Amino acid sequence: MNKTIILNSRPVGKPQLSDFKIVDEEMPHIKDGEILLKTKFVSVDPYLRGRMSDAKSYVPPFELQKAMTSGIVAEVMESQNDKFKVGDFLSGMLPWREFQTSTGENLLKIDDQLAPLSNYLGVLGMTGLTAYFGLTEIGKPKKGETLVVSGAAGAVGSIVGQIGKILGCRVIGIAGTDEKVELLKSEFGFDEAINYNTTKDMTKAIAEVCPDGVDVYYDNVGGSISDGVHANINRLGRIVVCGAISIYNETKIPQGPRVEHFLIRKSALMQGFVVSNYIDKLPEGMKQLSQWLAEGKLNSTETIVEGFENIPQAFLDLFEGKNTGKMIVKI
Structure with a gap:
């Protein structure tokens, strides 16, 4: 059978x-x-x-x-x-x-x-392509900028952080255990990482590791973690909304801080997406990811x-x- x-x-x-x-x-x-x-x-x-x-x-x-x-x-x-x-x-x-x-x-x-x-x-499938297009098409990171990634030890987040490093960013990851925090730095090349489960004030924690603010935020989780990052977003910052796993199982939409004043005050961009938005560019993304993987620049x-x-x-x-x-x- x-x-x-x-x-x-x-x-x-x-x-x-x-x-x-x-x-x-x-x-x-x-x-x-x-x-x-x-x-x-x-x-x-x-x-x-x-x-x-x-x-x-x-x-x-x-x-x-x-x-x-x-x-x-x-x-x-x-x-x-x-x-x-x-x-x-x-x-x-x-x-x-x-x-x-x-x-x-x-x-x-x-x-x-x-x-x-x-x-x-x-890394060579939907996961890698989601990381690649979300970061490059919406985040548009520039060399020397600060990139923060939530869900950083997950499938998409771990690749986003590595691409950020390849493109010359300072990369900060947010994950849920001390082991994952260490892994982000030792295996994926993140500059700093935060354990959200042992962090009482995410806004303050982000400010401490991002003294120059946050230029690009790649959001895989939503919720209170993202509230802390939004409070530190820089002028003309870009917020890439890829996932919201923190609220997927909620039976009603949770209430939280409103983002409008951050976006207005900082002239920041916040955009959600799905990888199929870039279907015409998938071969380009696959080619670049394959090259980085062959060169040993991506840990899969x-x-x-x-x-x-x-x-x-x-x-x-x-x-x-x-x-x-x-x-x-x-x-």
């Missing part, structure tokens, strides 16, 4: 394992023009939480009793499509199934000789969980900060 993970119920607040269900389906058989894919690696990402709710957004919500979907690397096991041969590796958005058929549409052929397959879900740290049945738990672990770098499930 072929295992599939479906959305069993829509979560209220923080998702639970009971919101997912593993079901057995018949093994698929390919027809002319199709390929049979075996899942090798599955990406779990915080944004999936939004798609579990029945709310209008930039992508449709997941359907109840239907398979969950995310970035997947798969191997071609059988082929009746001239564009693909047995043994090819492909990446793209696919359902959480052990085996599935496809025409290959919207799937990218990848080379396991250039980089480990899991990298195509991380990953947290690997093994086992198809552990995909839901790996996803839940994101909200507990149990990942360093990209969270990936190996099948």
Whole structure:
């Protein structure tokens, strides 16, 4: 039988394992023009939480009793499509199934000789491209400027900080444990890092490590952490809003400091985005990330969980900060 993970119920607040269900389906058989894919690696990402709710957004919500979907690397096991041969590796958005058929549409052929397959879900996938375009297109960092990154030890944040260093910025990271703080400095090259769980006054802490203020803030978390950074933003500063994991599980929109007076007083820019905004530039981003990775300028740290049945738990672990770098499930 072929295992599939479906959305069993829509979560209220923080998702639970009971919101997912593993079901057995018949093994698929390919027809002319199709390929049979075996899942090798599955990406779990915080944004999936939004798609579990029945709310209008930039992508449709997941359907109840239907398979969950995310970035997947798969191997071609059988082929009746001239564009693909047995043994090819492909990446793209696919359902959480052990085996599935496809025409290959919207799937990218990848080379396991250039980089480990899991990298195509991380530094060379949506994660890396999100970091690259958010920082370069909205943040527009200049050499010598101060860049602050929240969720800095996570998949996107760790790459943002490294790109910031490549571009000549002074980089400050915000993470949730002392171990991650040390990792940001020792492995990812951040100049300073702050543990938000042991920091009572984030505004003061940011001011202490950013005596010249904050020029670019790459925001992966939102909430009170971001309030502290906003209070230190410089004139003509840029705030890149990539994620808001601190409030994804809230049942109502939390109230907090208003940002308008910071933006007006400092003539600052605050812009949200999704990586698909830059779909026409994806080859450019992939080329640059690949070059930096080959040159040893990017550290592609990953947290690997093994086992198809552990995909839901790996996803839940994101909200507990149990990942360093990209969270990936190996099948």
